[in-house]
Amino acid sequence: DAKTTQPTSMDCAEGRAANLPCNHSTISGNEYVYWYRQIHSQGPQYIIHGLKNNETNEMASLIITEDRKSSTLILPHATLRDTAVYYCIVRVANTNAGKSTFGDGTTLTVKP
């Protein structure tokens, strides 16, 4: 599975959009991009995933560049409860097990 690179930390003002980048320059054609977050040492929570196209759900949007070498998670209106560590993961979905490797993630702090 391809390795990802994320900034160590980011701040965002409450009510503003939070844009979290992820670099996955060695991604292969059959690897999906997943985002999870972990709030205060709870179990990681799934946010969104995609292969090529941009995706949106009730929590966030995922923008994947055309060459698929990077992506951005967008929380449209960040709240204090969105303060968490955000993990970007790439994984092959259609081979044996498709192990997920979690890096150190980005610590997002939403400030009043």
Added chain:
Amino acid sequence: NAGVTQTPKFQVLKTGQSMTLQCAQDMNHEYMSWYRQDPGMGLRLIHYSVGAGITDQGEVPNGYNVSRSTTEDFPLRLLSAAPSQTSVYFCASRDRAYSNQPQHFGDGTRLSIL
């Protein structure tokens, strides 16, 4: 629907003791996995299973054993606990091994080895 349930939530052991961390899921998921998370770090894969009777090693398997006798349960055994195994342990599951669906995580077991 309980999802992924881990027990116990907290445990303190002495060096050399053995213990089993329990993980159960009620979603009929094929794939289950165990991670450990050390302070300030990301999750590292210990062992995983693609179905009942099938297990395999992750990136940090030493000191841990697993078995998968049923679809629902995936216990993690520490045979002889060491202080280096002090960590938070998370269990996760996914519907099928060969799937693009995300994993569902339990709330973790916080383990301290003295």
